[in-house]
Structure formats: C-alpha cells, structure tokens
Amino acid sequence: MTNEELIFTFKTLLRSKETLPMKAAIKRSHPADIGEALAHFSPQEVATLISLTPKKRRALVFGYMDHALQREVVEALEKPALVELVTHMPHDERVDLFQQLGEERQKVLMPALAKAEQEDIRKLTAYEEGTVGSIMTSDYAVLRSELTAQEAINHLRMVAPDRETIYQTFVINGDHQLLGTVSLKDLILAEPDTKVSDIMTLEPPFIRADAPDEEAAQLIAKYDLLALPVINGGEKLVGIVTHDDAMDVSKAEADEDFHRMGAVGDLSEPAHKGTVSALAVSMKDATISLLYRKRVFWLVLLVFGNIFSGAGIAYFEDTIAAYIALVFFLPLLVDSGGNAGSQSATLMVRALATGDVRLKDWGSMLGRELVVAGLLGATMAVAVSLLGIWRGGMEIALVVALTMQIVVIVGSVIGMSLPFLLSRLRLDPASASAPLITSIADAAGVVIYFAMATWILDIPAAL
Amino acid sequence: MTNEELIFTFKTLLRSKETLPMKAAIKRSHPADIGEALAHFSPQEVATLISLTPKKRRALVFGYMDHALQREVVEALEKPALVELVTHMPHDERVDLFQQLGEERQKVLMPALAKAEQEDIRKLTAYEEGTVGSIMTSDYAVLRSELTAQEAINHLRMVAPDRETIYQTFVINGDHQLLGTVSLKDLILAEPDTKVSDIMTLEPPFIRADAPDEEAAQLIAKYDLLALPVINGGEKLVGIVTHDDAMDVSKAEADEDFHRMGAVGDLSEPAHKGTVSALAVSMKDATISLLYRKRVFWLVLLVFGNIFSGAGIAYFEDTIAAYIALVFFLPLLVDSGGNAGSQSATLMVRALATGDVRLKDWGSMLGRELVVAGLLGATMAVAVSLLGIWRGGMEIALVVALTMQIVVIVGSVIGMSLPFLLSRLRLDPASASAPLITSIADAAGVVIYFAMATWILDIPAAL
Numbered sequence: 001m002t003n004e005e006l007i008f009t010f011k012t013l014l015r016s017k018e019t020l021p022m023k024a025a026i027k028r029s030h031p032a033d034i035g036e037a038l039a040h041f042s043p044q045e046v047a048t049l050i051s052l053t054p055k056k057r058r059a060l061v062f063g064y065m066d067h068a069l070q071r072e073v074v075e076a077l078e079k080p081a082l083v084e085l086v087t088h089m090p091h092d093e094r095v096d097l098f099q100q101l102g103e104e105r106q107k108v109l110m111p112a113l114a115k116a117e118q119e120d121i122r123k124l125t126a127y128e129e130g131t132v133g134s135i136m137t138s139d140y141a142v143l144r145s146e147l148t149a150q151e152a153i154n155h156l157r158m159v160a161p162d163r164e165t166i167y168q169t170f171v172i173n174g175d176h177q178l179l180g181t182v183s184l185k186d187l188i189l190a191e192p193d194t195k196v197s198d199i200m201t202l203e204p205p206f207i208r209a210d211a212p213d214e215e216a217a218q219l220i221a222k223y224d225l226l227a228l229p230v231i232n233g234g235e236k237l238v239g240i241v242t243h244d245d246a247m248d249v250s251k252a253e254a255d256e257d258f259h260r261m262g263a264v265g266d267l268s269e270p271a272h273k274g275t276v277s278a279l280a281v282s283m284k285d286a287t288i289s290l291l292y293r294k295r296v297f298w299l300v301l302l303v304f305g306n307i308f309s310g311a312g313i314a315y316f317e318d319t320i321a322a323y324i325a326l327v328f329f330l331p332l333l334v335d336s337g338g339n340a341g342s343q344s345a346t347l348m349v350r351a352l353a354t355g356d357v358r359l360k361d362w363g364s365m366l367g368r369e370l371v372v373a374g375l376l377g378a379t380m381a382v383a384v385s386l387l388g389i390w391r392g393g394m395e396i397a398l399v400v401a402l403t404m405q406i407v408v409i410v411g412s413v414i415g416m417s418l419p420f421l422l423s424r425l426r427l428d429p430a431s432a433s434a435p436l437i438t439s440i441a442d443a444a445g446v447v448i449y450f451a452m453a454t455w456i457l458d459i460p461a462a463l
Numbered sequence: 464m465t466n467e468e469l470i471f472t473f474k475t476l477l478r479s480k481e482t483l484p485m486k487a488a489i490k491r492s493h494p495a496d497i498g499e500a501l502a503h504f505s506p507q508e509v510a511t512l513i514s515l516t517p518k519k520r521r522a523l524v525f526g527y528m529d530h531a532l533q534r535e536v537v538e539a540l541e542k543p544a545l546v547e548l549v550t551h552m553p554h555d556e557r558v559d560l561f562q563q564l565g566e567e568r569q570k571v572l573m574p575a576l577a578k579a580e581q582e583d584i585r586k587l588t589a590y591e592e593g594t595v596g597s598i599m600t601s602d603y604a605v606l607r608s609e610l611t612a613q614e615a616i617n618h619l620r621m622v623a624p625d626r627e628t629i630y631q632t633f634v635i636n637g638d639h640q641l642l643g644t645v646s647l648k649d650l651i652l653a654e655p656d657t658k659v660s661d662i663m664t665l666e667p668p669f670i671r672a673d674a675p676d677e678e679a680a681q682l683i684a685k686y687d688l689l690a691l692p693v694i695n696g697g698e699k700l701v702g703i704v705t706h707d708d709a710m711d712v713s714k715a716e717a718d719e720d721f722h723r724m725g726a727v728g729d730l731s732e733p734a735h736k737g738t739v740s741a742l743a744v745s746m747k748d749a750t751i752s753l754l755y756r757k758r759v760f761w762l763v764l765l766v767f768g769n770i771f772s773g774a775g776i777a778y779f780e781d782t783i784a785a786y787i788a789l790v791f792f793l794p795l796l797v798d799s800g801g802n803a804g805s806q807s808a809t810l811m812v813r814a815l816a817t818g819d820v821r822l823k824d825w826g827s828m829l830g831r832e833l834v835v836a837g838l839l840g841a842t843m844a845v846a847v848s849l850l851g852i853w854r855g856g857m858e859i860a861l862v863v864a865l866t867m868q869i870v871v872i873v874g875s876v877i878g879m880s881l882p883f884l885l886s887r888l889r890l891d892p893a894s895a896s897a898p899l900i901t902s903i904a905d906a907a908g909v910v911i912y913f914a915m916a917t918w919i920l921d922i923p924a925a926l
Contacts, residue, residue, distance in 0.1 A: 028665060032686045157651050166648060167630045167689075184647065185629060188620050202491060221714065223495045224707040226630075226689075243706050244687040247713065251684065254717035255813055261724065262809025262897060263802060283814035284824065291835045295806050296842055299871075302802050303846060309794035317787050324780050327790065331772035331797070331905055339726060339765050339898045343758050346725025350718055351746035361747065372754045379759055383766060408762075434725060434897045435802045442794055 006037040014045055022052050031057060035064025043072035051081065059088040071100050083112045090164055092137035092245065095124040123238075132216045133209035135249060136230045136239030141169045143196050145179055150192035156184065164242055168227040171200045176236045178229055180204060206231055209238055214253050218355050220246040257353050260430035261346065263302070265294035298435065305439030309334070309446045316450035319457075325392045326453055329384075329400050334445035336380055337407030338438035341415030344369060345437045348419040352429045362420045369416045370409065377408035399456050403449045410448065411441035469500040477508055485515050494520060498527025506535035514544065522551040534563050546575045553627055555600035555708065558587040586701075595679045596672035598712060599693045599702030604632045606659050608642055613655035619647065627705055631690040634663045639699045641692055643667060669694055672701055677716045681818050683709040720816050723893035724809065726765070728757035761898065768902030772797070772909045779913035782920075788855045789916055792847075792863050797908035799843055800870030801901035804878030807832060808900045811882040815892045825883045832879045833872065840871035862919050866912045873911065874904035 006029055013022040026034060026049075034053075038046050038061075046069065053061055062070065062085060074082060074097070086094055086109065098106060098121055110118055120138055127133025141163045143152050156166045171180045180200035190199050206229045207216050220228050220243055228246070230239040259265070313320070320326060348365070351357040357365065381401040388397030415437045419429035469492055476485040489497060489512075497516075501509050501524075509532065516524055525533065525548060537545060537560070549557055549572065561569060561584055573581055583601055590596025604626045606615050619629045634642045643663035653662050669692045670679050683691050683706055691709070693702040722728070776783070783789060811828070814820035820828065844864040851860030878900045882892035 030668065030686055153651070160648055160652055166651075185623055188616070188629075189623055205493065221707070221710050223493055226706075243689075243710070244684070247684050247706070247710055250710065250713060250717075251817070254713075254721070255817070258717070258721055258724070258813045259809060261721070262805055264806050264809055283810055283819050288831060288834050288838075291810075291831070292838050295803070295835070296839055298806070299799065299802055299839060299843060300846060303795055303799060303843065306795035306798050307850070309798075310791040313793070314788075314791045317790070320790060321784070321787055324784055325777075327780070327783060328773040328777045330776070330793075331909070332766055332769035334794070335769050335772075335898075335902065335905065336762065336766060338901075339762055340758070342725055342898060343727050343761070346722060346727055347746055347754075350721045354714070354718070356746050368751060368754070371751050372758070375751075375755050376759055376762060380762060380766065383763060387770070435798075435805060438801075438901070439798065442798065446794070 003033060003037055006033055007040050010037060010041065010049060014041075014048065019052055022049070023054070026053050026057070026061075031060040032064045034061045035066075038065055039069060043069070043076045046073050047076040050077075050085075055084070055088070058085055059090070059093075063089060063093045067096070067100060070097055074101065074105070079108070079112060082109065086113065087117060090137055091120055091124065091139045092135065092164075095121055099125060127209060130213055131209065132207050132211045132213050132230055132241060133239070135213050135216070135245055136209065136241050137164050137245075138239050139164045140227065140229075140237075140240040141166050142172050142237070143169050143182065145171050145173075145195065145197035145200065147196045148193045149187045149190040149196065149199065152182070152187050152196050153184075156187075164240070165227055168225070168240075170229050170237055170240070171196055172237055178204075178206060178231060178235070178237045181229065183226075204229065207241070208232070213241075213249050214353075215355075216241045217246040217249040217253070221250070253353065257349060257428075257430040260428060261349060261433050263295075263298040263433040263435040265297060298433070302435055302439050305436070306442065308443035309439075312443060312446035312450065316446075316454065319450050319454050323392075323396070323453065323457060325396060326399075326450075328391055329388070329396075329403075330446075330449065332384065332387075333400065333403050333407055333449050334442045335438075336384075336404060337411030337445040337448075338441040339411070340373060340376060340408045341411035341437040341441040342434035344373075344412045344415030345419055345432050345434065348416050349429045349432060352419055352423055359420065359423055362417070365416060365420075366413070369412055373409045373412035374405075376412070377405040380408055381405045395457060399449075399453045402456075403445075403452045406448050406452075407441070407445045410444050411437075414440055414444070466496060466500055469496055470503050473500060473504065473512060477504075477511065482515055485512070486517070489516050489520070489524075494523040495527045497524045498529075501528055502532060506532065506539045509536050510539040513540075513548075518547070518551070521548055522553070522556075526552060526556045530559070530563060533560055537564065537568070542571070542575060545572065549576065550580060553600055554583055554587065554602045555598065555627075558584055562588060590672060593676055594672065595670050595674050595676050595693055595704060596702070598676050598679070598708055599672065599704050600627050600708075601702050602627045603690065603692075603700075603703040604629050605635050605700070606632050606645065608634050608636070608658070608660035608663065610659045611656045612650045612653040612659065612662065615645070615650050615659050616647075619650075627703070628690055631688070631703075633692050633700055633703070634659055635700055641667075641669060641694055641698070641700045644692065646689075667692065670704070671695070676704075676712050677816075678818075679704045680709040680712040680716070684713070716816065720812060720891075720893040722757075723891060724812060724896050726758075726761040726896040726898040728760060761896070765898050765902050768899070769905065771906035772902075775906060775909035775913065779909075779917065782913050782917050786855075786859070786916065786920060788859060789862075789913070791854055792851070792859075792866075793909075793912065795847065795850075796863065796866050796870055796912050797905045798901075799847075799867060800874030800908040800911075801904040802874070803836060803839060803871045804874035804900040804904040805897035807836075807875045807878030808882055808895050808897065811879050812892045812895060815882055815886055822883065822886055825880070828879060828883075829876070832875055836872045836875035837868075839875070840868040843871055844868045858920060862912075862916045865919075866908075866915045869911050869915075870904070870908045873907050874900075877903055877907070 009025045038049065050058055050062065124138060139162060141156055141159055143155065156169065160166045167184045169182055170178060171182060173179055180202045181204040182196055182200040186199050205219050205223050207219060209230050209232050216228055225243065227240040227242045229237055230241060232238045381404040384404050385397045385401035388400035418432040418437065422432055423429045472488045501512065513521055587601060602625060604619055604622055619632065623629045630647045631644060633644055636642055643665045644667040645659055645663040649662050668682050668686050670682060672693050672695050679691055688706065690703040690705050692700055693704060695701045844867040847867050848860045848864035851863040881895040881900060885895055886892045
C-alpha cells in the first residue's frame with residue numbers, strides 16, 4: 001500500500017472502530033511505512049493504532065516513528081503498555097527514546113523495568129553524543145569458541161528474537177574479550193561438528209566506544225560489514241554498530257557538512273545526548289523560527305567580514321576617483337579569488353570528512369594546490385586581460401591580469417588551508433564555509449587589486 | 464596487521480620468494496586491507512601475490528583493488544588464471560571490470576567463459592550508467608514458495624558459496640515474478656516443516672531496473688534492508704542491490720553534490736558505463752591535470768557572470784562618482800544577497816537530493832522562504848543602517864537599509880528557486896552551486912543598490 005492508501009485505511013478504520021481489518025492492514029505493511037503514516041494522526045489515535053499492532057511488531061513500528069511523535073505517544077500510553085514497549089525495543093533505539101523523556105517520566109519508568117534493562121540503559125546513556133558508544137546497540141549475539149557449528153546455530157536460534165542481528169556473531173573469551181567473528185553463513189556451510197574456533201575470522205575490524213561515530217561508518221563502508229564490534233578501554237566487547245545505523249550516520253554527516261559549507265547552521269533541535277542523527281529535522285518540517293535562527297548568525301557575521309572589503313575600498317578612494325573604470329573589474333576580480341578559494345575548500349572539506357586526506361597531508365596538498373592555482377590563475381589572467389584592453393587599454397589590462405593571477409593563487413591557498421587549520425583546532429572543517437572563504441578572499445582581493453593599480457598606474461596613494 | 468605492516472610483509476616475502484609465510488599473511492588479513500596494500504606493488508608483483516592467494520579469496524581481494532590496478536593486473540594474468548578469476552567474481556564487480564577492458568581483451572575473454580557467464584555479462588552491461596540495473600548484481604538466492612523451511616535452508620546451504628547474500632532471499636513463481644521475501648532468520652526460527660509461503664513477507668519494497676541508482680540507496684536506508692529486489696518491465700526479478708553497494712552509491716552522490724555545490728566538476732575519470740561510483744577518484748590521488756580541468760570550467764564561466772555586475776557598475780558610474788562613499792557598502796550589500804541565496808540553495812539542493820522535498824513542494828517552500836528572508840533582511844537592514852549613519856549620514860543609511868532588505872529577499876528567492884528549476888529541467892539541482900547563485904545575486908544586487916541610490920539621493924541617471 002502506498003502512504004496515502006495506508007493513511008486512508010487507518011482513518012476509515014479508526015472511525016468505524018473495526019479492529020480486524022485494521023490488524024490485517026498493519027500486518028501487510030512495512031513498519032517503516034506504518035511509522036511514516038502515523039505522523040498524520042494525533043498521539044491518542046496513534047496510541048490506539050499501536051495497541052492494535054501485534055505485540056511483536058509494536059516496538060518495530062514505534063522505532064520508525066519520528067522522535068517528536070514518539071515522545072507524545074509515550075505520554076499517551078498507560079504505564080504497563082509503555083513498560084512492555086520499552087522492554088521490546090532494540091537497545092539503541094530504547095536509549096535514544098529514554099534520553100528524550102523528561103526527568104520525571106524517566107524516574108517513573110526506570111523502576112518498572114527489569115534490572116537487566118535498567119543496567120543496560122544506564123550503561124548506554126553514559127556515552128557522549130557523537131561517539132560510537134552513543135549509536136551502538138548492546139543486543140548483539142556472542143558465541144564461545146569451544147562450541148561446534150551445530151551448537152552455535154542452536155544457540156543463535158534460541159536468542160535470535162532478542163538480537164539485532166544473528167548474521168554476524170562475535171566470539172568472546174571468559175573475560176568478554178573479542179577473539180574473532182563468525183558469520184551465520186560460515187556456520188551453515190561448516191560441517192556440524194566443526195569447532196567455532198576453527199572457522200572464526202581472527203583480528204576482525206573493531207572500534208573503540210569513545211571514537212567518533214563517523215569512523216564506525218567509514219569502517220563499515222570500507223570492509224562491507226553487517227556489524228562492527230565495539231570495545232571499551234579494557235578491550236571488552238560492549239556493543240555493535242549495524243550497517244543500517246552506519247548509513248544513517250553517513251547521511252547525517254553529509255547533511256551537516258553540506259549545510260555548514262553553505263553557511264547554514266545544523267538543522268537539528270537542541271541536542272539530546274545520543275540522538276543527533278535521528279533528531280535532524282527534515283527541511284520540509286523545519287519551522288520558520290528554526291530556519292531564521294540557523295541562517296541569521298552567519299549572515300550577520302559575514303556582514304562584518306565584508307566591512308574589511310569596504311574599508312579596503314575606502315582606503316583607495318582616490319585611486320578609484322582617478323580611474324573610475326577600475327570599478328568595472330572589481331566584482332569580477334574579487335569574486336574569482338573567492339570562487340577559486342571556495343572550490344579548494346569544497347574539495348578539502350569533503351576529503352577530510354571522508355578520511356580521504358589526513359592532517360599530515362597538508363604539505364603535499366599545498367604543493368599541488370600552488371601548481372593547480374597557478375595554472376588556473378594564468379588561464380583566467382589571459383581571459384580577463386582581453387576584457388581589460390577592450391574596456392580600459394593596455395595599462396588597465398596589465399593591472400587586471402596581474403591581479404587575477406595573484407588573487408586566484410591567494411584565494412586557493414586560503415581555501416585549502418582553512419579546513420586543515422580548523423581540523424587541527426579540532427573544529428569541524430566544514431565551518432570553512434564557501435561564504436566565509438569568499439569574504440576573506442574578497443577582502444584580500446580588494447587590497448591586492450587597488451595596491452596593484454596604485455603601483456602600476458602610478459597614482460599617489462591616499463594619506 | 465596495519466596497512467604499513469602488510470606492505471612490509473609482502474615486500475619482504477616477494478624478495479625472499481618464500482610462499483608459505485606469504486599465504487599465512489594473506490589468510491590473516493581482511494581482503495579490503497590486502498586490496499589497499501596491493502596498490503603499492505607493480506602489476507606483475509600483484510599478479511604473483513594474487514596467485515598465492517587461496518582460490519576462494521582471490522576474487523574477493525581483487526574486488527577491493529582500485530580499478531586502474533585491476534585493469535593492469537588483468538593484462539598481466541595468463542588467460543586460464545583470468546577466466547578462473549572472472550568466473551568467481553561477484554557478478555556486479557565482474558561486469559564493472561569487463562566494461563573497463565579494451566574491446567580486444569573483451570573479445571578474447573568472452574568465448575573462454577561458460578555460456579551462463581556470457582549471458583549474465585551481456586544482460587548486466589545492457590543497463591545505462593546511473594540506473595539501478597548498472598549497480599545491481601545477479602547472484603542472488605531465490606526460493607519457491609512450496610518449499611518447507613528445512614528444505615529452503617538445505618537449498619541455501621548448497622548455493623551459498625556462489626551467492627552475494629543468503630540472509631535475504633526472494634520467493635518467485637514459475638515465471639520468475641517476485642512473490643515475497645524471506646530472511647534466513649525467519650527460516651531458522653520457523654518450525655522445519657512450515658511452508659515458505661506461510662512465513663514470507665508479502666509486498667516487499669522493490670525497485671525497477673531503469674530507476675536512478677540513488678533511489679535504490681534511499682529505499683535501502685528507509686527500510687533498513689540487506690538487499691533490495693530489482694524487477695524489469697515484465698515484473699520479473701532480475702537482480703538485487705545490496706546494502707554495501709547502496710552505501711557506496713550514497714557516498715558517491717553526496718561527494719558529487721558537495722563538489723557541484725562548490726562549483727567543482729565531478730572528480731571521476733571519463734565515464735565507463737556502470738562504474739560511476741567505483742571510479743570516483745580520491746582527492747589524494749587526483750592528478751594536477753584532472754584538478755585543473757574540473758575547476759577551470761566553472762571559474763571561467765563565473766567570470767562572465769561577473770561581467771554583468773561590472774556592466775551594472777559601469778552604467779551607474781555617475782552615481783558612484785557623485786557619491787564615492789557608496790562604494791564602501793558595495794561588497795557588503797551585494798555579498799549579503801549572494802550569501803542569503805547560497806544558504807537557501809544549499810538547503811534546497813540537499814533536501815531535493817535526499818527526497819526530503821519534492822518538485823510539487825515549490826509553492827509552499829516559496830511562501831515560507833519569503834517570510835524567513837523578510838525577517839533575515841529586516842535584521843540585516845537594522846544592523847547595516849547603523850553603519851550607514853556612521854559612514855555617510857541618514858540618506859545613505861536609508862539607501863543601504865532598503866537595499867539590504869530587498870537584496871536578501873531577492874537573493875533568497877533566486878537561491879531556493881534555481882534548484883527546483885534545474886530539477887524540473889531534469890538537470891542535477893546541485894549545479895545551482897553557491898558561486899553561481901552568488902554571481903546572479905551579485906548582479907541583481909548591484910542594480911538594486913545603485914537604482915535605489917539614484918532614486919533616493921536624487922542623482923540624475925546616466926545617459
């Protein structure tokens with residue numbers, strides 16, 4: 001059923017109060033579609049619809065609802081229904097939900113949960129936002145190396161309903177340290193009495209719980225993993241990151257970098273620990289007030305950046321008054337430096353974000369950038385000198401061509417270096433947004449242009 | 464072993480010609496790491512190293528090598544070794560490799576392959592670059608609905624070695640039409656004599672082979688799938704897209720949009736059909752010539768864009784000469800319009816790319832944009848009018864404030880509309896790069912500013 005059909009069916013059935021066809025409709029639809037459709041109903045209606053969902057699928061459907069709705073539905077649910085729901089949610093989604101509840105509600109819910117659940121929530125909430133720990137889940141499947149393949153399969157069959165995945169399992173020793181991994185495929189293909197220790201993969205890729213979450217996504221992409229094991233300081237296995245969560249992290253990172261680069265703040269609600277990616281607001285749902293707040297900071301800041309350009313112009317007022325024709329080339333020259341700079345910054349920001357280029361590569365990147373920018377500047381200088389001859393004669397053409405060569409190189413070097421500098425200062429390189437680079441390169445361009453003109457055209461400088 | 468250790472080990476062993484420790488090193492390392500390490504060896508050395516790899520893992524290691532090296536190694540391999548390698552590669556990687564070979568080499572290789580392989584390659588090469596067909600693989604596992612769970616597991620055990628995944632399998636009828644899907648987990652949890660038809664999921668998400676590849680990635684992310692079934696015009700199952708390939712597509716799309724937005728061309732080598740994402744060159748490996756070519760087009764194009772700004776300035780030379788103080792505010796006002804525009808464009812490009820906003824939403828987005836831009840413009844106008852009073856008095860302040868209000872609105876509307884327009888024309892919305900928006904908004908800003916000044920300051924216009 002399409003989204004519209006599902007919404008229509010739910011509306012009709014809510015009105016008629018017939019539960020059987022409702023259950024059938026819910027059974028036939030993918031939980032992601034149900035979660036999406038539920039956004040069109042009131043929290044009370046959603047609570048009713050959730051109660052008609054087979055128990056096994058409730059937590060699944062709930063996990064696909066957006067976080068604002070989850071919070072409201074939680075308020076509308078009776079305590080026993082809530083406890084039952086929370087108990088069956090995947091551990092990573094459960095802790096996300098928990099952190100969004102008010103402190104009061106947390107205090108009511110916590111004692112109603114089983115000891116193991118309480119302990120699990122406490123552990124997972126301890127990790128800082130943006131770390132692997134904040135996105136990992138603790139409902140993974142482990143095996144001991146002494147088991148045979150057949151025993152391992154029997155064990156997995158038993159625990160499967162409560163595990164996020166049984167396709168990739170983790171072999172541990174008595175101290176819960178990671179020895180290796182084994183896939184369900186390997187277990188199925190092995191002779192039934194082969195030992196797990198004989199088929200497991202040694203030294204599998206892993207990550208520490210305090211590493212940045214995007215590194216987990218990078219490892220999962222590099223090694224084509226279904227699940228990446230997470231270990232703590234004591235080398236103990238504490239969780240896994242699954243491929244679907246990695247995909248969400250990559251998308252959230254790409255969105256964030258993209259927005260920063262365009263000088264827009266992060267489109268997320270005030271941070272709730274551990275729920276960064278999930279809470280990023282879709283563009284369609286962003287309120288006017290949110291959009292205003294995320295854009296105004298950069299716009300106003302950049303105004304002050306431009307004051308330097310203005311001051312540069314004011315300083316050279318006499319030069320401009322003497323050769324008013326120079327103003328014709330002002331936007332062109334100044335923007336070219338900014339454009340070259342924002343190109344370099346774009347390439348570097350993305351390359352640093354994907355781990356393609358590292359901090360130590362700055363030197364070699366700079367060398368290459370100088371060559372590329374030199375060539376680009378020369379090309380542009382030739383193009384613009386023709387325009388200079390036509391509009392102002394040979395002398396103006398010379399000023400314009402030389403300026404172009406220099407501003408393209410200066411802009412490019414600023415553009416490629418700023419992301420490295422920010423990265424070094426442990427700030428997000430994507431904050432070297434195109435408009436920021438443009439503003440800096442603009443101010444540099446104004447000074448270079450008029451200094452060049454004053455020198456070549458032999459105009460007495462101001463003062 | 465780290466990358467450096469692996470390279471060192473390979474180097475030592477290649478010199479000593481001891482094959483046993485080499486085999487051990489290869490066995491202990493992840494194929495992705497081996498593939499990465501091999502980039503440091505000559506094609507002849509790689510061919511030697513490949514021949515020491517256990518047959519079962521050769522195709523796997525080969526799949527992780529970069530495409531340029533793959534081509535060279537293929538030239539260095541003897542025909543029987545090549546046929547054996549190609550036969551065992553995953554079908555999607557095999558067809559990518561095949562398309563990179565010269566026509567001569569294709570003609571030599573093709574008849575040496577088994578009929579089924581020839582047929583498979585022919586079918587997969589038929590899909591256009593950028594479509595789902597060009598990234599899907601044909602080595603998926605199918606089941607008939609009459610089988611019992613136990614029979615299904617036995618069947619999967621038999622075919623597993625040649626299938627990309629057995630965790631998600633596809634149930635088909637006699638005409639190879641998709642009836643549903645069943646996961647290995649469901650099969651393992653079911654009673655052994657339950658029929659597949661009783662446990663399969665009906666109406667699973669699917670995609671058509673001629674749909675754009677990023678739609679497959681979006682569906683996989685939305686439904687948290689391991690594999691998405693692909694059907695052709697006749698509703699027959701023709702392939703699957705796996706989660707790891709979807710992740711590569713998302714990354715390639717994000718890179719591409721990011722680069723376009725920064726006015727940098729696509730950093731891929733000349734297109735080979737069906738290998739877009741795989742051939743995208745890493746920033747670190749990009750040659751000077753490639754970087755020059757990808758950047759020069761936009762830079763030169765934008766110069767011509769700026770000529771309009773220059774022409775606007777030239778037209779108002781008298782106004783400028785009369786009030787040289789106006790030039791102080793030129794960069795500031797003009798850039799603010801451009802900055803507001805590139806913010807709007809950034810938000811829209813990403814929202815359109817992720818499917819968050821659709822073409823039909825233009826109207827509602829425009830309404831909201833006008834309100835947000837109006838508020839932003841008002842804020843900026845207040846800020847800049849203070850500066851106006853200080854630098855030029857009340858009249859200048861009025862000109863500057865009014866101009867600011869208008870350019871921010873105009874810039875924002877241009878910025879948000881251009882991505883929609885490009886999308887409508889079936890062009891990539893990301894081509895509405897920040898520098899392009901800035902150039903357009905700049906030219907508009909110059910005209911608005913000086914027209915406003917001429918009108919309010921009552922200067923006789925040129926002519």
